[in-house]
Amino acid sequence: MKHKEVFEFIEDWAPKGIAWERDNVGLQVGNDDDLVKGLLLTLDISEDVIRKAIESKCNLIISHHPLLFNPLSKIDVNSSKGRIIELALKNGITIYSAHTNLDFTKDGVSFALARKLGLEKIKFLEFAPSTQYKLVTFVPEEHVENLLEKLSQAGAGIIGDYTHCSYQLKGSGTFFGKENTNPAIGEKGKLEKVDEIRLEMIFEKWNLNKILKALLSNHPYEEPAYDIYPLQNRNVNFGFGAVGYLKEKIELIDFVNFVKKQLGANSVKFTSGNKKYIQKIGVCGGSGSDLIPKAINENCDAFVSSDIKYHTFLDYGDSIALIDAGHYYTELPIIDELEKRLNEFFVTRKTKAKVIKYKPKNKIKVVE
Numbered sequence: 001m002k003h004k005e006v007f008e009f010i011e012d013w014a015p016k017g018i019a020w021e022r023d024n025v026g027l028q029v030g031n032d033d034d035l036v037k038g039l040l041l042t043l044d045i046s047e048d049v050i051r052k053a054i055e056s057k058c059n060l061i062i063s064h065h066p067l068l069f070n071p072l073s074k075i076d077v078n079s080s081k082g083r084i085i086e087l088a089l090k091n092g093i094t095i096y097s098a099h100t101n102l103d104f105t106k107d108g109v110s111f112a113l114a115r116k117l118g119l120e121k122i123k124f125l126e127f128a129p130s131t132q133y134k135l136v137t138f139v140p141e142e143h144v145e146n147l148l149e150k151l152s153q154a155g156a157g158i159i160g161d162y163t164h165c166s167y168q169l170k171g172s173g174t175f176f177g178k179e180n181t182n183p184a185i186g187e188k189g190k191l192e193k194v195d196e197i198r199l200e201m202i203f204e205k206w207n208l209n210k211i212l213k214a215l216l217s218n219h220p221y222e223e224p225a226y227d228i229y230p231l232q233n234r235n236v237n238f239g240f241g242a243v244g245y246l247k248e249k250i251e252l253i254d255f256v257n258f259v260k261k262q263l264g265a266n267s268v269k270f271t272s273g274n275k276k277y278i279q280k281i282g283v284c285g286g287s288g289s290d291l292i293p294k295a296i297n298e299n300c301d302a303f304v305s306s307d308i309k310y311h312t313f314l315d316y317g318d319s320i321a322l323i324d325a326g327h328y329y330t331e332l333p334i335i336d337e338l339e340k341r342l343n344e345f346f347v348t349r350k351t352k353a354k355v356i357k358y359k360p361k362n363k364i365k366v367v368e
Helices: 003-013 047-055 080-090 109-116 141-153 205-218 252-263 289-297 310-316 327-331 333-348
Strands: 026-029 038-042 060-063 094-097 120-123 126-128 132-139 167-176 191-204 226-230 235-240 242-251 277-287 302-306 321-324 354-357
Touching: 003 060, 003 094, 003 333, 026 080, 038 047, 038 333, 047 060, 047 080, 109 120, 109 242, 109 277, 109 327, 109 333, 132 141, 132 205, 141 191, 141 205, 191 205, 205 226, 242 252, 252 277, 252 302, 252 321, 277 289, 277 327, 289 302, 289 310, 302 327, 310 321, 327 333, 333 354
Parallel strands: 038 060, 038 354, 060 094, 277 302, 302 321
Antiparallel strands: 026 094, 120 242, 126 235, 132 191, 132 226, 167 191, 242 277
């Protein structure tokens, strides 16, 4: 299996198109045509990560945070980043990053954190603005099933956990084929009226070329008619943060201790909020302070994230229990999710490639 096939698998789950526009996701260093020998998962890229990959005979590294975020003006091998790039290239190691696209996708960073904390009935805390179009085309009824399947395979018709979603309406279409035409139904040089199905399906805008290719390759007409409409509805497939419920109400201090234990965090900062017992919990892996007002509006009893500033604790601490468990620890659960999915993927593709998780030597330490 080539590296690019792993990238495609990840991007089917966490499309690059949903990433923050200033982010740099995807291939960072290396060759996507190389065959996968072993795969190392990590949140961050360091020289020690590269050495671990070499030691473990892994030629592909998947990181959450990109190695290359800002444009490089030079590669200085005496700098830390330069040494990383040199070491990776000399040892045939490819580096790929899935960052905000993995943050904003379903079952991504925040969903993994929510499950790690035992939450149920998980959904996005805030849905993403629409990134969707609607395709409308007109096709003879006997060809609808095949076209629907081909468009679904290209990424159309996905709404939440449902696939192959469409709307179909019977009607009539007319056409007059000129001398150089070869109509699939009827005759050229004659005004034809055909019973057709109006087929409607939504899709993500970054799949536009794939959808048009599937449409034009599988529609029976020589010149199929179709319309593409931009949508303004909320996008239930992608979003920010997550919200869910504990199985039963528990005291806040018990939940704080549970968070610390589950995530393996050195320490946890928190405010008492306005409730002794909590059950509805908002979360955001990494820096999620911007979502605190949304968590309050959703009537969450507590919000778990990281990098919460002193004044933010003061501003919202009386309205909701805020729990800061650290950037590293709130993002770490996604590594387990990646490991599980990639192992399953390799099994289905009958590929024997090991997947290992990097354990950093230099964690931030707290003296208590």
